[in-house]
Amino acid sequence: MGIHSPQNYMAFAAFGFHPVGASVPWLPSGVRVGLPANFNSTPDNMVGITNRVVLINGKPVEWESTSGAALKEALMFSPEAQRFALARKVAWLQDSGPLLHATVAPACLAGACAYGVGVKQVFGLYGGSxxxxxxxxxxxxxxxxxxxxxxxxxxxxxxxCRSDWCAASLSQDYAKGGLEFYDKLLSRNRTLRTLMGPKGKQMYAPNGNLFPASLLMLRHAPYTTRRDKITSLLKDGKA
Structure with a gap:
């Protein structure tokens, strides 16, 4: 994975706990990559995590409690995991992820319209009921x-899956960072499952994966699957 026009990438401080991105790199305005505050935290200084109020079920998280400490640990990433997270976000932007997502709806709408018109033409329904x-x-x-x-x-x-592969295949350090990244995501979700009570059990599986909104709507590949793919990449020596 290579960045052909580094000047088209600009960083900003994001409010959440994961990198975010917008636009596509080949546009004149370039792309924006958001760096979360917890990426500025270390085991000795977790100010990027603890200097904010995180509300769960309307109550602030007590960072010194057992669950709060577990959540704090899950939100702290090593430099290798941070580099992997940023690399996969850049790969997603280079693959025109926002544009591909935006074209799905109009493409399906156009297909539905074409199907409806075609059926009516074939069966001569325009002159019928x-x-x-x-x-x-x-x-x-x-x-x-x-x-x-x-x-x-x-x-x-x-x-x-492609973004993960692009980032993990850069080097073994990136691949190992990817394993840590997904292990931390799964740990975070397991902790949130406990903190959120019944709602958490509806959102998160016991292993930390997200429950799909419906049987048809699996919007993202499971975290365990993505972690296992990186493990296979390391075993095959392709990282």
Whole structure:
């Protein structure tokens, strides 16, 4: 993975706990990569984590409690894990991730419209019952909605896995940082599952993966799967 135009990348301070990115690098305005405050924390100085109020179920997290300490530890990343997280975000931007996500909806809508028009033309419904035309239109819209859900999830998962591969294949240090990154994400989610109570059990699996919003809507590849792919990359000597 190479950055052809470093001047097109600009950093800013992000509020959350993970890198964020916007735009695509080949636009004149370039891209913006957000660096979270916890990336400025070390085991001896966790000010990037503890200097803010994090509310869970309307109550601030007590960082000195057992669960708070576990969450604090999960939010602190080594330099290798930080480099991996930033590299995968840059790879995602270089693959035009925001643009690909934005094109899924109009592509599915155009496909649904083409399907509806085609069916009406083939069966000669334009000169027939308006009710039948309405039924075909509804079926086309339903097909478009299902296509959007499936295509959106497929695009997200493909981008996730490719970004991980691009970052982890840079070197063994990046790959090991990737393992730590996903181990920390899983640990964070397990801690949040406990802190959030019943709502946490609805959102997070016992192993730390996110529960999908629905059976059809698996928006991102599971963290355990992504971690295992990096492990395989290390074992195969491709990192």
């Amino acid at each position: 308006a009710v039948l035309r309405a039924v075909v239109s509804l079926l086309a819209l339903a097909l478009g909605a299902v296509s959007y859900v499936l295509a959106s999830g497929a695009v997200s998962q493909r981008l996730d």
